[in-house]
Amino acid sequence: MRIDAVIFDHDGTLVDSEGIHFSIWQELLAQQGINFHREEYLNHHCGVPSKRNAELIVERHKLNTSSQQLLTNKQQKLDAWLHDHTFPLLPLAREALQECRKAQLKIGLATGAGRNEALRTVEGHNLAQYFDTLVTKDDVKNSKPAPETYLLAARHLAVEPEHCIAIEDSSTGVASAKAAGMQCITVKYELAKNQDLSSADYHCNDLLQAVDKALTLVNQGSENL
Template identity: 30%
Template sequence: MIKAVVFDMDGTLFDTERLAIAGWEHVGRVTGYPIHADLVMKLLGRNIKNCHLVFQEALGADFDFYRYRKLKTAYIEDYIATHGMPVLKGARELLAYLKERGYPLALATSTDRATTLYNLKNAGFTDYFSGIVCGDMVENSKPAPDIYLAACASIQMDPGDCIALEDSPAGVTSAYRAGLHPVMIPDLQQPDETVQSMLYARLDSLDQAIALLEKDRAAGK
């Protein structure tokens, strides 16, 4: 029986992966570096350290990643200040359902802690999560299992009693390796056969997880 839920953030709760692509493309226009969507897609699910390595490999060691990342972050913050936090379909409904029924919730995101807390606060989601584990809090990024193991520990739950809600193949792999039951809601990336074989379920939107959990609850009675 599923006893707890662990969420990814970018591309799962918030439509911020598209914002990140737009932000990095903005950096490319400002700096003259060839930064396009196909390069930014390689960053999905990775922490800052690994993103830095991706950029260095693609653009050279002289690419000032941390300086230019601030430009990308400012672009995203300006968008959020103007348009609000881009919450994905079904997120509010699912969180309300889980809170009402007392499921322990954790967040396992490759994004750094400062940005994560900023995003959660802007969406009004901070109080839903008993545990929050971010990319700068673990040594190894997704698809390594570290972040999901830490997230389960943060809410004192066995990984086998948790589902992981994810949008990316790297996140699904991370959750699967940690022993959770991965549920994928694909966003910018679709699962291949290997990732598909890891899935507990595949959904079109977060609110569909309600029926999945209701079915699990009924089977557990």
């Protein structure tokens, strides 16, 4: 099948951000006398949009606060952190984007993160030249695992979903991409190692290997035209 676009996830795929998210959740829960362990985050919250995580945390720990208030507190702390910092790029992220651009593929970013987070990454690491569209949780009614984020990215790229391939690291993201009708490649990410990624079409060890696989599919599609 012809592939015309590659759409990247953000957290855990292009940037190493989950450790920051965990630290903020841990700090907020410590203020309420709750020990929030890394293993709990890895097993239940890694790769999950913050809104859903707030709901899960309130329910699991029976907090005397609303999930919306917890989410607001978390976002305020994250925004304060992002004011002075940028999530570090994961290994080979820039090289992977460069390979996609050299292959003249359309490139999108589809994330369950907020626009502020995505823009900090794109602007802070000088990546604007690589992306043809950015779609965040702020652009859709239902974020991942619903398909809307990927469907909107495909629409912005003017490419049918079946001609896009998504690169992901989490079960939430894979579910979103597959529900959108896209092929999906996963990359290994240490903090998502406990997740079930079996529904993805291909599995790679790093981003450059994932892009190489995508380019192989592009070439196969060209040969079949």
